[in-house]
Amino acid sequence: MNPVLGVCYYPEHWPEDLWERDAARMSEVGIRYVRIGEFAWSRLEPTPDNLQLDWMIRAVDVLGRHGLKVIIGTPTATPPRWMIDKHPDMLPVDANGHVKGFGSRRHYDFSHLGYRDEAARITRILADALGDHPALGGWQTDNEYGCHGTTYSYSDAARLGFQHWLEEKYGSVETLNKAWGNAFWSMDYNRFDQIGLPNLLVCEPNPIHALDFRRYSSDQVAAFNKVQYDILKARMPDLPVIHNFMSRYAEFDHFDLAKSIDVASWDSYPIGHLAVSDEPDEIKRLYMRQGDPDNAAFHHDLYRSVGHGRWWIMEQQPGPVNWAQFNPDPLPGMARAWAWEAFAHGAEVVSYFRWRQAPFGQEQMHSGLLRPDSEPAPGYHAAAQVSAELQKANFGGDMARGRVAVIYDYQSEWAWEIEQQARGFSHGGHVRAIYSAFRKHGVDIDVLPSTTPSFEGYDIVAIPALLAWTVALRDAVNTFEGHLLVGPRTGSKTENFSIPKGLGPDLPQNLLDAKVTRVDTIPPGLAVTVKGGGASQLWREKVETRAKVVMEDSEDVPVLIAQGKLFYMTSSGDRALVQRVVDYLIAEANLPTLNLPAGVRSRVRGDFRVYVNYGSSPATLNAAADEAGYVVGGPEMEPAGVTVARLATAD
Amino acid sequence: MNPVLGVCYYPEHWPEDLWERDAARMSEVGIRYVRIGEFAWSRLEPTPDNLQLDWMIRAVDVLGRHGLKVIIGTPTATPPRWMIDKHPDMLPVDANGHVKGFGSRRHYDFSHLGYRDEAARITRILADALGDHPALGGWQTDNEYGCHGTTYSYSDAARLGFQHWLEEKYGSVETLNKAWGNAFWSMDYNRFDQIGLPNLLVCEPNPIHALDFRRYSSDQVAAFNKVQYDILKARMPDLPVIHNFMSRYAEFDHFDLAKSIDVASWDSYPIGHLAVSDEPDEIKRLYMRQGDPDNAAFHHDLYRSVGHGRWWIMEQQPGPVNWAQFNPDPLPGMARAWAWEAFAHGAEVVSYFRWRQAPFGQEQMHSGLLRPDSEPAPGYHAAAQVSAELQKANFGGDMARGRVAVIYDYQSEWAWEIEQQARGFSHGGHVRAIYSAFRKHGVDIDVLPSTTPSFEGYDIVAIPALLAWTVALRDAVNTFEGHLLVGPRTGSKTENFSIPKGLGPDLPQNLLDAKVTRVDTIPPGLAVTVKGGGASQLWREKVETRAKVVMEDSEDVPVLIAQGKLFYMTSSGDRALVQRVVDYLIAEANLPTLNLPAGVRSRVRGDFRVYVNYGSSPATLNAAADEAGYVVGGPEMEPAGVTVARLATAD
Amino acid sequence: MNPVLGVCYYPEHWPEDLWERDAARMSEVGIRYVRIGEFAWSRLEPTPDNLQLDWMIRAVDVLGRHGLKVIIGTPTATPPRWMIDKHPDMLPVDANGHVKGFGSRRHYDFSHLGYRDEAARITRILADALGDHPALGGWQTDNEYGCHGTTYSYSDAARLGFQHWLEEKYGSVETLNKAWGNAFWSMDYNRFDQIGLPNLLVCEPNPIHALDFRRYSSDQVAAFNKVQYDILKARMPDLPVIHNFMSRYAEFDHFDLAKSIDVASWDSYPIGHLAVSDEPDEIKRLYMRQGDPDNAAFHHDLYRSVGHGRWWIMEQQPGPVNWAQFNPDPLPGMARAWAWEAFAHGAEVVSYFRWRQAPFGQEQMHSGLLRPDSEPAPGYHAAAQVSAELQKANFGGDMARGRVAVIYDYQSEWAWEIEQQARGFSHGGHVRAIYSAFRKHGVDIDVLPSTTPSFEGYDIVAIPALLAWTVALRDAVNTFEGHLLVGPRTGSKTENFSIPKGLGPDLPQNLLDAKVTRVDTIPPGLAVTVKGGGASQLWREKVETRAKVVMEDSEDVPVLIAQGKLFYMTSSGDRALVQRVVDYLIAEANLPTLNLPAGVRSRVRGDFRVYVNYGSSPATLNAAADEAGYVVGGPEMEPAGVTVARLATAD
Ligand SMILES: [Zn+2]
Ligand SMILES: [Zn+2]
Ligand SMILES: [Zn+2]
Incomplete structure (x- = not known):
């Protein structure tokens, strides 16, 4: 299947009478996948065991009628408020020992087994209610594991879990003492239950103590995900289970977690990611409205590997975001160029976040394809252009092994x-x-x-x-x-x-x-x-x-x-x-190379080579010997320009 | 009444035999108002219900004998230590959940109703004991509400108060969920008692959650003040009730609180305020010894509006202070110029802080009009000069509406x-x-x-x-x-x-x-x-x-x-x-303007225009067409110089 | 006795069959003192009252057989994990009120009297077991008091101890109120048990409140040390009791503590200390690989005074360390030059930290005289050179009073x-x-x-x-x-x-x-x-x-x-x-001076003047009138070079 566009949509944020028109317009733009549901728990189960799944089924019906495939996110990143009444100790604890409360998102502790059961329960409920729906295109587990520093929790649940994990790993406390070098600074333990978490110490912990806690924490994220994966695969073996990773959150091992997903995806916000990166100021200024020319590409290649060769962009920045210290408007055309870069690296789907800018809540300054007043924002036109270009070029093909x-x-x-x-x-x-x-x-x-x-x-x-x-x-x-x-x-x-x-x-x-x-x-x-x-x-x-x-x-x-x-x-x-x-x-x-103008990058997929100009000035391509003409654009590239060449080998 | 000078005085810091001489010298300088009492609770009530008001009455007697009018501050900004034994939960809690203890000032929580009653009690006691005193010129409620970030407390009292306030405002939790957009990130509540404070969350709170908490907190400050105001007005309807605001603390709505004051006042520390401001470094260097030429003026105009047209400076910087990272000595003459700027904007009283520099406690590096050894500091001479000039120029008049x-x-x-x-x-x-x-x-x-x-x-x-x-x-x-x-x-x-x-x-x-x-x-x-x-x-x-x-x-x-x-x-x-x-x-x-030299500013009051030179170099005024000569200074202005012109319209 | 070299050694970190070879090589290098034991508690007493002192006695035997004198450190800086089970409230509390846990070092509160008894107990046990050993050269109490900010603890034990200390000092609460100026801001107390610690206040504490708490905390460190000193002196009056101070930790009064030591020592890490100092960036760049040319010298002179004229370097940086943000390799030769500077200021012993780089634990990036694979690191050769030079020059002599x-x-x-x-x-x-x-x-x-x-x-x-x-x-x-x-x-x-x-x-x-x-x-x-x-x-x-x-x-x-x-x-x-x-x-x-080249410093000891070149360029000395030739080096000094002149007065 050739690659296509998607979009993230929140029917629960809008009056039901808007849904039909929204679905029709998505379809017009050329969108084929719609991700829904990942923050909707309080509307799916407003009070304990009071399930309200009908509206979601109706939303999937509407989307399906317009030829759209739906990815349903399990809503486990945002347990509803009543869940805290039920499991008061499920809240995460920060490195200073402060409990983090309800009122934003990701307010749970990966080590809390009671909440892991609740996550399994709601996953099972959704699988039962929607597993057979003809419009269902797959599942997303939770949302952005590890975001906001949530991989680590310094709770009692984490401490007990860590002690048990150490016991499983080392067998005896003597073995642990030796492996950790606990003779240093008298750090020997007599029993596993004496071992604390590596926070709030007088000075730095033994590095292996810190590393084992990170390994333990990473394992909990994988275990949390596996519970959902196993339920979803048991019910619908043919539908892909996906998770949407965040590039900046490397606190858990994405390769390891990926044993329990079928397709990797990641949420690509090139401008915000550059702003919060360690790149030198010069690079931040040069690419303020484009994002770093190599960072998204690197993550495309990383997640292709994480996803066993299959990967998506689940959230693609469509315009300004809301979470960096400064949130610049992208260069005109970047919302198109970013999608092309992703497709060039093998993305099956690039899904813009989000369909319509929300007028309320924490992300009201985050743009969408539509403005809050439902008029098209620049991202809307970018999406339409990408769709048309993909189709016209019949773009696609497998990813060859790199050299x-x-x-x-x-x-x-x-x-x-x-x-x-x-x-x-x-x-x-x-x-x-x-x-x-x-x-x-x-x-x-x-x-x-x-x-x-x-x-x-x-x-x-x-x-x-x-x-x-x-x-x-x-x-x-x-x-x-x-x-x-x-x-x-x-x-x-x-x-x-x-x-x-x-x-x-x-x-x-x-x-x-x-x-x-x-x-x-x-x-x-x-x-x-x-x-x-x-x-x-x-x-x-x-x-x-x-x-x-x-x-x-x-x-x-x-x-x-x-x-x-x-x-x-x-x-x-x-x-x-x-x-x-x-x-x-x-x-x-003796590796063959291309002679690329400054700011321009390239990537080959199937029989195509995609060029993107990240520079702020026009650039002229040097035609490569293996190319047989252009299917999108040409050798003269504007800033944010995209050119797609057809390789001669294709003939 | 023409504007006059005042001073802040702490009789409880000095041997009683100094009072008489102090009062005489105040009078000599031309001071007319003396503020006392706002931190004296531990000397007024050393142990619970053991009232020791005599010394204060004697102090007011002494001051009155020298023709001074006394403003008495209610001492509620510094409850004595035994109060914490009585109400252990009255202490404020910071955003990290840490209780702030006794040992400095403002150690109370605006949401704590028990302490609000104690504040009413001591206010009533003071009103009863001193309300009839002929030297009494008015009241100050508490001191610098909001200083040191004390508008917000994250205590249980605040949480319960906030829940109740939300219930009053929204009526039903459904209405709140809708108004707040709680569908976003599954933030719906089932009951008001589930709503927490917007601190210690995983990431940022819903902005309306944060804003409503700020509104609630602002309301508590106003309610705290109103309790005292109502008591004082009931007892002595003709005496003004004043609060001394701080310019940098905008966490509560000063206009709203001002419904329960008769006269606004503020504490003006131009050099310290510039040091802690967001002004660019260039401005901070240029005006290090003068303060920003527009910031105090802005606050003068703000507090005139807050005070329904009536306002004072309750604390005027007299020399170096102690609370910024660097505390420079003002340019010679600034203690005079600042007072003139305030009078130009309509101040009824400019009261220097403080009479004599304290040799002990947190503010021992804060200068006064007198040095700790009772010799005159530069501010003493500045005050004497301002007094003489005010009188000689017969300066005064109402504030016309600006254009x-x-x-x-x-x-x-x-x-x-x-x-x-x-x-x-x-x-x-x-x-x-x-x-x-x-x-x-x-x-x-x-x-x-x-x-x-x-x-x-x-x-x-x-x-x-x-x-x-x-x-x-x-x-x-x-x-x-x-x-x-x-x-x-x-x-x-x-x-x-x-x-x-x-x-x-x-x-x-x-x-x-x-x-x-x-x-x-x-x-x-x-x-x-x-x-x-x-x-x-x-x-x-x-x-x-x-x-x-x-x-x-x-x-x-x-x-x-x-x-x-x-x-x-x-x-x-x-x-x-x-x-x-x-x-x-x-x-x-087509607005008429003046052609002011760089660093010089002007303000009209009544039939006078006051010029102040904030620059570090001399400046020459361009005579304005509506002026008919000078009553203080002339067209040549030294750094920190003051010139007062008489308007032709006055004739 | 002429000055000699020492080294810090951790037999408990290495297989026993390495000890003999290690001791032989130490001796070959010319080392005469070996400090051991200061972090070995968990190996000396693996479970409560289960004493395992044999290995330490065997280690001292081995070292003694090779002519080495042993300094035994009491292991009280690192109580074993089971001690926390016995005294859960012995852990220190930081200024935010957070308890600091087990897992690094110095995890005890100086105010906790129960732990003070445990420290006395283990000191007594070591004194009994090793006090008569012929190889014993002296004792070190604990390790680096105050390191990692541990002088201050904000625990209940500290609060109660502080209240008692205040009562002893002031007698009555009225006296304290007057001495502290508590009339300021209503800070009067009624009883000593109302007085809290000066942390977690609304704004800054009364400065005398803060200062008295620092005095109290300093006294606790001295009292903690005195307990050990008294035990060790009672048992072995002739052996010196030493503590190894850290230059950067001035939170307790070293002169005061020194009433309970015989010899002062300090741990000298010139490069790390410069990196974390307040020196201007220019100095940090200039001396990045040498350390500040005056800072170690200042501390040599300080600790000579603290030690009643007797002092050592207990830990001398031998190469890169691990605890600064950047840890540069010293200039070749600095490990020699630092030792000479210390000897010039009267050091009796300069003891390198540590013999062999540990491959595990928090300090695995801290170099030693040997690499982790037991091959010589550059510090090994430096030590051998210093030894040979000391002997050849017959360097030594008393310190004359400076002018x-x-x-x-x-x-x-x-x-x-x-x-x-x-x-x-x-x-x-x-x-x-x-x-x-x-x-x-x-x-x-x-x-x-x-x-x-x-x-x-x-x-x-x-x-x-x-x-x-x-x-x-x-x-x-x-x-x-x-x-x-x-x-x-x-x-x-x-x-x-x-x-x-x-x-x-x-x-x-x-x-x-x-x-x-x-x-x-x-x-x-x-x-x-x-x-x-x-x-x-x-x-x-x-x-x-x-x-x-x-x-x-x-x-x-x-x-x-x-x-x-x-x-x-x-x-x-x-x-x-x-x-x-x-x-x-x-x-x-009219004080006589020397004309030193830039970057060169000098110090006289006995009949010798030692020059060290801290510059990055060669330097040529101007011969001083009182010198009669060179016993180490000559007038041409390389970077990190050492020249020792013999004074004419010596003849
Ligand atoms: Zn995120
Ligand atoms: Zn905390
Ligand atoms: Zn203040």
Whole structure:
């Protein structure tokens, strides 16, 4: 099936007599999927056991009559107020020990088993009531797990759950004491029930204590989701179960949770995400009305991997949002360009959030495809244009394996937050810097988990800043015949968050004869320049090695070393250094590239190559040898412009 | 009566044998009013029901013998320690749920009815004991309501009070659910007793939830004050009851509270207020030793309006204070100039805080008219000079209606704090920017509440950033024949904090045919320049309109539109843009202005025009056509200089 | 005995079969002292009363066999987890009222008497088991009192203890009310049990309330230490009892605690301390890999004074640490240079922290002399070099009295934190600025407490920013015949934190006829230049005086005044002004100085002068007239270089 558009809709916010007209207009725009229901619990069950499902069935009827497929969200992200009367201890507790109350959303604790049962109950009720509806297109579980920092709760329920989880993992408290190195600072435990959560301590916790709590918390999110998934799959095995992830919330392992979803989706708000990101101010100014040109793309590739190859955008920013400190209007055309970028990366559906701007509640300043007065907002016209273009170009096709892959690992994300050592060093930042450096050359990239057992088929694989080797990844590295780029900190810890006996990067000597003997962390303003260009900043390792030194800094410290096709980068570089290293790898691996104008990016899907101009100025494409003309736009690109080329191989 | 000086005095801080000499010296300086008592409860009632009023009566006797009139402050801002034993739950609770203890001041919860009774009791006792005293000049209720963030308390008392207030307001929970839009995020309630306070939530509360809590809290402050007012008026109908407001604490509606006062007063600390303000660093440096040239003036005009035309300065900064991060010594002469500015705006009394610098307690670094060793501080000489000048010039007279009015609305202040959308956009900031731009032209301005039913008599009225139209204000606008300047966000919400059906600014088409269809909020560093000068920053609206476009920005977005004499400004401009818009309005309305040197400001009272030079350099006045010579100073003004001209109309 | 090296060692972290080899290598490097045990409680007493002391005795045996002397740390900084089951209320409470839990270190409340008994019990057990061991070289009590902000606890135990302490101090609540000035803001108490801790108030507490709480808390630390000291001295009167202070934690009075230690020691981490200091960014960049050239030296002189002339470095930074935001690798050679600087200031032992980098726990990124894989880290070679040099030079000798002394007073440190008035003004900052200005001239300085009864023997004494005169210090000043530099704020308060009757600096007229009549505090960016160079910033006093004006600022405000040999500085100057004032004093006092190259510092011990080059460039020494050649290095100094000259007087 070729990709299509969707939209998020809240029939419970509007008079029923508006529904028909809304559905008709959705259909006119070319929308094919409508997500509903994910915040509607108080209208589905206004008081305990008083179920009011009729209105939802009628809403699905109306939408179905207009040829729309409906995705129903389980409403578990917003339990109604009476649920708190029933389970007063289901509320989450923050790191300061303060209970978070009712009155916004996500007011539940993943560790609370009573609420997990309630979530199962309402899921079962919805499955029973709507599972057979002909307009049903699938399910969404809950909404944006982890949003607003809700992965972690410091409640009694979490403490008891964590103790039990530790007992399951370690078997005996002696084993735990040894694995955690509790001889340090007299932290030995006598019994599992003595182990507290790693908050409100005098100073920082043992890093493995913190990491195990993050692992535990991640497991609870997965377990919470699995309960719903199992119910929905048992009832309707053929309908996809989806969750809508948020890109910024990496507190739980999305690959792990994805064992209980069929299709991944994510909620893409490029402008807000840039505003709250760690990107330098210069980038924030340059792309204030476009969003970062690589960040959404990275997440498209990530969630394609999370979703076992299948993924959607469940919420696509249509105009200004309401939740950043400043919420700029996107450049005219961006609502179209963002959709095209997603489709280029393999999205099956891009669903705009939301159909009509709500005049009340927390998000009343969040735009929609319609204004609050039901007149079309700019996003409405963008959606109509995308629909028409998709159809005219007959756009679609499968995603080929990229020639480059980057490992993204949630546990490493947590680990380097726990043990900063250099403020601002982050696993994700390092991954995205390498991703960007490849993408600027028009290279298509896959994002892989740390459980990947083989790199066969890739020309280059990057492992940017991995906490600890997995058995799978050791195998993948051992058997890989392409070029491997290993980044700083990689392999510098065991899975128990301690330094490996042979020191990092902990690779066999035949692959890389090198030991990291000392770490030098320095503020960005005191970066050490690298001979030939670029600089090391934040993280800088000193290695004892017999490998070849490819690059070194002004103090003769090796920055890039090589043994055969394995390259190890010892520092976190500025953008210039990362680009130099990636360019070097591309040259070594003889990888084909495109010559893209500044601000322009590209991605191949099936027989198409999609170009998007993120710059604020027009750009002119250099025609690539493998292209046979344009099906959308042409070589002259306006700001926010989209050009789709047909590949010659297609003929 | 011509205006006079006052001073704040704490007899309980000093040996009784000092009182006589103090009173004599006050009288010598020309002081006529002395405020006492507002923190003396522990000395008036050292243990429960053990009343010790004699010393206060003796103090009033001494002051009276020297011709001084005494204002007695009810001591309710500082209940004694034993009161907490009696009412342990009267302590306020902060937004994190922490109880705030005894040991400073304002340690009570406005929602606590038991303490409200205690406040009534001590008020009654003081009224009985001192109501007939011939030296009594009036009463002050409590002290600086709202100071230190005390308007809001998140206690059980507040929660129960809020629930009751909501029940009174909405009648049924169904009505509340509908008014609040609780379908959004499943926030419906089944009973009023389920509604919590809008603190400690997972993410932000529903804006109407937050706004109603602010309304409730404001009502409690007014109710607390009314209890004291009613007692004092019943006993002594002819003596004025005053409260001393603080300019920076807008958390309760001062207009609303003022229904229970006869005279408004405020505590003016120009240097500290500038230090803690949002003014740009450049202004803070320029006026570090003077205070902002327009901020105190704005508050003078505001409190004249709050006080039904009658107002005082109850506390006037006499020298360095103690509570900002840096506490600079004022420019020599400022303690005199500030008093003159206040008198120019209609102050009946300017009362310096305090007579003698305290050597102990929290404010020991706060200067007084006397040093701690009883020698004169610079403020002493300033006070003596002001007294002499007032008398010599026979200064006084009523305040004529200004030709310009600006609407200042407390609910809008709260609303735009609740829903920022652009960090740094504030109602008050916008109001003061417009006020300043008029004042730089020597224009006299009135500040009006949003309940003003008619603008008759004004040439220009500005409604800078109003949350929602009131019935009164709609009438005023409808019947106004002058020039009206309506600012961004005005009318963009209903009173229930939702977007009006017809979108903002929600004016009848015959007055302004315009709809705000989109809002673009941007950091100050990325301001969009306006053709002809100035720039839009923070808040920028896109309108659908048939009105005339007077100014537009570099992207052709209308910035100032006009329909007849109604002007709508779509953005929050930088100072240059606001000045251009105001200049344009002044020209359109043909308003007479003065040509003031930089740093100099003026105000007319009765037959006098008072000039103050806030600059750090001397300035030369351009004589105005309506002046007939000077009664204080002359055309050459030193820094901190004061010149008072006599108007020709006086003859 | 000549000074020697030591090292910190954790036998409980390593397999027992490593101990022998470790001890042998320590001995080879020239190490003579080994500190062990201070975090080992959970291994000494794994469950209540189950004592396992054998391993520690075996460890001491092994170390002793290799000629090493052992310092045993009492493990009271890290009570084991079961202790919390026994005394749940022993956990400390932070200023927000949150209990701090188990899982890091220092998780106890100094006010908890039950835990004080447990600390006595384990101390007694260790004394009994190891007191006779021939390898025992002394004791360390606890570890780094006050680290992580643990001097203050806001628990019930602290509240009750504080009430009792106040009762002891003041006798009656009336006396306290008067001493505290509680008439201010109605803060009078009726009974001691009504007095709370000065946290969680509506606004700031009465400064004397805050200061008395700090005094009380300081007393608890001293009392906690004394319990251990008394036990250890009773058992082994000849062995030194030491505590290892941290330079940055001045929340308790180190002079006061030192009544219960024989030798002071401190933990010196020059790079981390610079990173977390208030030094300007320029200094932080310049000395990022060296540490501030004067800060460690200041603390060496301070702790020599605290330790009654005897002091050690118990923990010396050997390489990168783990606890600052950035943790740079020291300049090659700094681990040697830091040790030499300490020895130059009289250290008996410099003990590196730690022998081998731990692969687990909170400090796994903290380097040691060995890497985690037991190979030598750079610190290992540095230690070996220092050992060899000490021996070859036969370095040692007593510390002569310096010609300059500076008063450092803990209570003043607290006072100016409590009453800032100018953000960034600190007692310690002022002391160190003056110390630095002398040291740049090669002047040797002593640091004295405010209880010093005589300045006899000094040429110049500085009292930089003293809260209140003590009887002793008044005597010292009265009888002093040298030059005295008194800094701003000095004597501006009584011991009850109120302004003295005669105003500051509160000196007799025959010594200094001057009164501070007004204080002007201003941001650094608005400093007022001083005629002749430098500027006043932050704190600026206006004085009424008949003394001679030596320096004045551009507004003719006196900056340095003199009456005979007593100089009073009225402002806190920038570095240039402080240097000018110190240079002026040096010239007046005719004090001999050295001409040191930039970045180089010197210190005399016995017959040696030690030079250290803190600069990043080589430097050439100007030979001093009193030197008779070099025993380590020579006149050409590399970065991090050390040169030791032999004084001619030695012959
Ligand atoms: Zn979210
Ligand atoms: Zn809290
Ligand atoms: Zn106040």
